[in-house]
Amino acid sequence: MEISASPAHVHHGEEHAHEHHDPGFLGKYVFSTDHKVIGVQYGVTGLIFLFFGFCLMLLMRWQLAYHGQPLPVLGPVLAKIFPKEMPGGVMTPEFYNSLGAMHGTIMVFLGIVPIAFAAFGNFVVPLQIGAPDMTFPRINMASYQAFFIGGVIMLVSFFCPGGAAKGGWTSYAPLADITDRAPNMFFTGQTMWLIGMVFLITSSLLGSVNFITTIIQLRAPGMTWMRLPFFCWAQLITAFLLLLAFPPLEAASVMQLMDRVAGTSFFLPTGLVVNGEIVNISGGGSPLLWQHLFWFLGHPEVYVLILPAMGIVAEVVANNTRKPLWGYKAAVFSALTLGFLSFIVWAHHMYLTGMGARVSSFFQTTTILISIPSVIILTALLLSLWGGSIRFTVPMLFATAFMPMFGIGGLTGIPLAFNAVVLYLHDTYYVIAHFHYIVAPGTIFALFAGVYYWFPKATGRMMNEFLGKLHFWPSLLFINGIFMPMFLQGMAGVHRRWYDGGASYDLAKPVLHWNAFMSWSAWLLCVSQFPFILNFFWSIWFGKKVDHNPWHATTLEWEAPSPPPHGNFLKPPVVHRGPYEYSVPGSEDDFIPQGKA
Amino acid sequence: MEIPYTVTARPDTGLWNAKIGIWLFLASEIMLFGGLFSAYVFLRIGADAANPWPHGLLNVPVGTFNTFVLISSSMTMVMAWASLKMRKFAQYRIYMGLTILCALAFLCVKAYEYNDKFHHYGVWLKNGEFITGHLEENTPESLTILPDIHHEGRHFWPETEHGAPREIKKADIRRWSNFTPKFSPFFAIYFTLTGLHGLHVFGGMVVNIYFWLPGSKLYRTNPEHLANRVEVSGLFWHFVDLVWIFLFPVLYLL
Amino acid sequence: MNNEHSADDHPHHDISKHVRRYMGVFLALLLGTVVTVAASYIPFKSNEVNIAVALAIATVKATLVAAIFMHLSAERWTIYRFLIITVVFAIGLFSLTALAFSDHIHR
Numbered sequence A: 001m002e003i004s005a006s007p008a009h010v011h012h013g014e015e016h017a018h019e020h021h022d023p024g025f026l027g028k029y030v031f032s033t034d035h036k037v038i039g040v041q042y043g044v045t046g047l048i049f050l051f052f053g054f055c056l057m058l059l060m061r062w063q064l065a066y067h068g069q070p071l072p073v074l075g076p077v078l079a080k081i082f083p084k085e086m087p088g089g090v091m092t093p094e095f096y097n098s099l100g101a102m103h104g105t106i107m108v109f110l111g112i113v114p115i116a117f118a119a120f121g122n123f124v125v126p127l128q129i130g131a132p133d134m135t136f137p138r139i140n141m142a143s144y145q146a147f148f149i150g151g152v153i154m155l156v157s158f159f160c161p162g163g164a165a166k167g168g169w170t171s172y173a174p175l176a177d178i179t180d181r182a183p184n185m186f187f188t189g190q191t192m193w194l195i196g197m198v199f200l201i202t203s204s205l206l207g208s209v210n211f212i213t214t215i216i217q218l219r220a221p222g223m224t225w226m227r228l229p230f231f232c233w234a235q236l237i238t239a240f241l242l243l244l245a246f247p248p249l250e251a252a253s254v255m256q257l258m259d260r261v262a263g264t265s266f267f268l269p270t271g272l273v274v275n276g277e278i279v280n281i282s283g284g285g286s287p288l289l290w291q292h293l294f295w296f297l298g299h300p301e302v303y304v305l306i307l308p309a310m311g312i313v314a315e316v317v318a319n320n321t322r323k324p325l326w327g328y329k330a331a332v333f334s335a336l337t338l339g340f341l342s343f344i345v346w347a348h349h350m351y352l353t354g355m356g357a358r359v360s361s362f363f364q365t366t367t368i369l370i371s372i373p374s375v376i377i378l379t380a381l382l383l384s385l386w387g388g389s390i391r392f393t394v395p396m397l398f399a400t401a402f403m404p405m406f407g408i409g410g411l412t413g414i415p416l417a418f419n420a421v422v423l424y425l426h427d428t429y430y431v432i433a434h435f436h437y438i439v440a441p442g443t444i445f446a447l448f449a450g451v452y453y454w455f456p457k458a459t460g461r462m463m464n465e466f467l468g469k470l471h472f473w474p475s476l477l478f479i480n481g482i483f484m485p486m487f488l489q490g491m492a493g494v495h496r497r498w499y500d501g502g503a504s505y506d507l508a509k510p511v512l513h514w515n516a517f518m519s520w521s522a523w524l525l526c527v528s529q530f531p532f533i534l535n536f537f538w539s540i541w542f543g544k545k546v547d548h549n550p551w552h553a554t555t556l557e558w559e560a561p562s563p564p565p566h567g568n569f570l571k572p573p574v575v576h577r578g579p580y581e582y583s584v585p586g587s588e589d590d591f592i593p594q595g596k597a
Numbered sequence B: 001m002e003i004p005y006t007v008t009a010r011p012d013t014g015l016w017n018a019k020i021g022i023w024l025f026l027a028s029e030i031m032l033f034g035g036l037f038s039a040y041v042f043l044r045i046g047a048d049a050a051n052p053w054p055h056g057l058l059n060v061p062v063g064t065f066n067t068f069v070l071i072s073s074s075m076t077m078v079m080a081w082a083s084l085k086m087r088k089f090a091q092y093r094i095y096m097g098l099t100i101l102c103a104l105a106f107l108c109v110k111a112y113e114y115n116d117k118f119h120h121y122g123v124w125l126k127n128g129e130f131i132t133g134h135l136e137e138n139t140p141e142s143l144t145i146l147p148d149i150h151h152e153g154r155h156f157w158p159e160t161e162h163g164a165p166r167e168i169k170k171a172d173i174r175r176w177s178n179f180t181p182k183f184s185p186f187f188a189i190y191f192t193l194t195g196l197h198g199l200h201v202f203g204g205m206v207v208n209i210y211f212w213l214p215g216s217k218l219y220r221t222n223p224e225h226l227a228n229r230v231e232v233s234g235l236f237w238h239f240v241d242l243v244w245i246f247l248f249p250v251l252y253l254l
Numbered sequence C: 001m002n003n004e005h006s007a008d009d010h011p012h013h014d015i016s017k018h019v020r021r022y023m024g025v026f027l028a029l030l031l032g033t034v035v036t037v038a039a040s041y042i043p044f045k046s047n048e049v050n051i052a053v054a055l056a057i058a059t060v061k062a063t064l065v066a067a068i069f070m071h072l073s074a075e076r077w078t079i080y081r082f083l084i085i086t087v088v089f090a091i092g093l094f095s096l097t098a099l100a101f102s103d104h105i106h107r
Ligand code: HEM
Pocket: A170, A302, A303, A305, A306, A348, A349, A367, A368, A370, A371, A374, A409, A410, A411, A413, A414, A416, A417, A418, A422, A425, A426, A427, A431, A434, A435, A438, A439
């Protein structure tokens, strides 16, 4: 937070001397300032959180499909760990709410953002621009540490009296303000959630300052802006979104913390009644204020989730179609527009809060506008396939699947832009399906594409192709099995937070049978991840050894050795051409690296 | 391995790394305080009959004094940097020392103000009456308050007159509290904004102390680098001053 | 990006010229504070006018600090770009949240 964010301490005397000695295990893998190690740390931690968040959802799916029944196998174990929340292995509504809130929080803030932005950004961006490291290596390390502490706080919150946060990943007031106030405000799930968020926000702030400065200052000679790979553009814009959108949520978190710990009423209206009694507070606050500040972050945040994914897909697609990216410039300017517009659409999440018609119309318009640049980028990616001799490598499979999945998610967002439609669809499973199509088979597939694609750079070994395909095809099948029926349920009116999956509501009867189908799809999706986990560890030690450029790619990271040493390049790279010079007529190879004179 | 452009500027951008870094950080700080200021606006516009927006609850002379202190510190800060640029190390030491002293003074005054508020009470009676004053006695059945006497209009010097002690039955009280964040939306935002601002003052002060004492050793080997670092911490310091320039009228005067 | 004369490589005599400017700004800031306080005790037509006056003076003071103390008057375009975006978004945050009150149903 303080000025320590300035690089003033980067070259602190003693530390500097320290760097020249053999750093030892701790210095090399735990307290490393090397961007590649930090990238891998972020990646591995993020993947673990991603899997953990996924498991929370698997538990919830049991409750939705077979509500009220004790959980098989895991039930007795959970009953031991959480006797109050899972008595006899049966999930209480409170625990269901905790799982839901923490699933969202962990997936977004501890899973996808750290992997998509921090892990890939840290590992790949300095290599792609030809830099020896990030501009502020020590701040980079601090960023990871803040993230780690934030994550631990979130996990610890499960063991607070009353359990983890229950107010949804959006922590809407007044509910989140007043839950679990007793016996002690400090050690409660929601308070922990807020403190954890402050750490996570600080972490991404430090990260984004570093990314932007690095991309501006450390580009290799000849790396002009229009020669920058699309992935770096995506990361640059993402960094700006994090830098400017997160602080208002930090402010809001501090205010909610004040509401909970100091008894203020920032988000509590006058005359608030809880359990039939007027709460002894000053009142005069507004729940709407929380929503404004939350969604001021929240909408840019969804582009934080998608932009790096688009960047990864662009790299993989250009490499595997052996063609220049179609409409590179259009894609760059669309991404810039997207970044800008994403700041002025936030209240489309708030149509039903009674904020008034004038505001609604404004946000309706901007929301429709923002779908234009999204479509341009998707079109650029799709048209890049046209006429290419496509190599269906594992990263390419995931990248290709990204496109229709993102397309479904994006197109189903358009009806949601209209407040008349949202009157019906708001807070139903339709919304859940909309954004999961973008984030799960969209972003997460892109992340897998990235892992398979850059794995040889990080380790010097390929991941196994057969296991990769065994990971891809079932994943694609089952992930659609989970989310496609959600559209049907949502259109039938099933609410996103019903604890019994809608069994006690008549309106849900016709679509209730989908619950078991979706749950089984989810569990099978989990099984489909085992080839990946196996592949990941097996390949680290036994994968096929490769040289520096196994994919015959053009961008600079492939000119460094695999894995790159401390300082990255053997000789300082110089850039002579654009990022995607594939199949250039008249050249002997079908690719010309950016650094080739 | 050396990171390029830590001291000298990159030719095409004309900037060294930390300059960009600190400005980006300040940009995020603008959004952080922007979020809180927009909360202020939101709460103030939305103030209702039960919580009308109060005026004149803060001590204007003390606030004015603190504004002077912070403005002076901004001046000494920029002079500290200029001294380094002119390679006058002794002068740098003096100006930096003064900056730190001002920061300390600011924090002490703020602590005094907070403490003063914590000893002030407000009581809402069930019949709609609202009393402020000092607490004389607090028993299970009743409170004894030395009520403030308010005169018409606005006053520069705070009113310190008290009326005769007044005993109030707890049964007649709807709500009572001292002037802490929970007292009202105004005090909530006042303490949050000034608290966060105070943290920034404290953080800036710590960094400045570092550059004043141990960090200044760098002068012998690379004076330009030290000047750059002091410029960075100066930029942060001026920003903290700049925030106060808005905080002061918004909270104390309007 | 652009190659104008850098704000950082002033020769030293240049800096000593700046010192007088810093003192001028310092005095202006002190004066501005006095004026703000005084103006807040003038009963203008409505409280809104008082608010406008105080904020206008504060903006002038802040501009002085930013332009002179923080050297923004001669900074690089990269920095200006950052700040322009930031200010646009900050204004968006202010005005759009306040817009919620332009309808009669709010809260
Ligand atoms: C392509 C244009 C898009 C449009 C027009 C759009 C529109 C909307 C609207 C209006 C809502 C609110 C629905 C409601 O709560 O009633 C919504 C929810 C959501 N959208 Fe999108 N969206 C788009 C793209 C995206 C993208 C790219 C993401 C990225 C991950 C995303 C993630 C989300 C999330 C997470 C929510 C739900 C938030 C919640 O209530 O928990 N959307 N979308």
